[in-house]
Amino acid sequence: MALSKTSVVDTALALLGEAGLPGMSMRTLATRLGVQPSALYWHFPSKQVLLTAVAERVLATVPSVEPTGSAADELRAIGEGLREAVTGVPDGAEIVALGLAAGARNPVAEAVAATCERHGMGDRTAGLTTALTGYVIGLGLEEQTHHNLRVADPELPAVDFGPRFDGGLGALLAGVAAG
């Protein structure tokens, strides 16, 4: 059957899940698809563009947040949702950063806008979107890099990024009304 952008991105995601970015070369991707490497370049002009398509798929998995809590609770849920999407795929932080830099739609922006307006703080939308997105990507990058290093060298001490993420998110949202 003929190749399609969708099937290429599907397979790219599968390879990422198995071995991260180093395991997703254009050559292994082609092999997995039963095609020559050069065939991929008919569908995508470069690996970078292919990766932004992957990033868009990752961003599409960010869950939407129900308007049922305080502003702080909703913003916390938005941050946690982005974190789940980003850390759900190995090297996801790097890939999503590429996607956002390339102009991908950031679902966090709209979610934060909705929450802020609902709670009468629409003027804080831009700052909170930047802070939340940057924080999740940055800590996600550290976490995934740390994981990659530990795979190569098990001597490296383990770090639990879960509580660390919660603590940073709490500090980040301390200025948002709790009730």
Added chain:
Amino acid sequence: MALSKTSVVDTALALLGEAGLPGMSMRTLATRLGVQPSALYWHFPSKQVLLTAVAERVLATVPSVEPTGSAADELRAIGEGLREAVTGVPDGAEIVALGLAAGARNPVAEAVAATCERHGMGDRTAGLTTALTGYVIGLGLEEQTHHNLRVADPELPAVDFGPRFDGGLGALLAGVAAG
């Protein structure tokens, strides 16, 4: 003259400044040093380890902050100082993230601790350190990736990350007493 770790890191930083991470291959590095690529492996076991040494040098340029303002002002200055160090070298965010993941000392941790204790909020040190560091790295990564994309494709719209950084930092520090 014989090679040394210092001279290798010096030259690595010079190459990074010229063309970023893609311009800093072990081969170009060796050529610039007038040596064979394999010679580098006597001084560093891998490129990754060499890059963490580069990261430590970058982190060492983070300026220390004078205790002359409010807690919020001092924390803002700490964040700005880290940003300057990180964005001062092309692909610095990625490199510093690698360094921190490898266990490099984070100068922000100590600076935040000093400020927090001076202002009677020592219990907030950990959260603020994580939030501040993650945010600076994350937005820095987006910014530098965006810059790299624009070098390859000038069609991509320019974005001024300066005001965006300020806005996010303001939101991040909104929960810290201003006076």
Added chain:
DNA sequence: ACCTGAACACCGTTCAAGT
């Protein structure tokens, strides 16, 4: 329209051998 085959110009890393 969609893909093959072959090549170009690179990578990081290893390791015997030299001095």
Added chain:
DNA sequence: ACCTGAACACCGTTCAAGT
């Protein structure tokens, strides 16, 4: 101790040619 020379096993990308 410190480095060379040569090789191994890869990369992303291009492009004429096929169907």
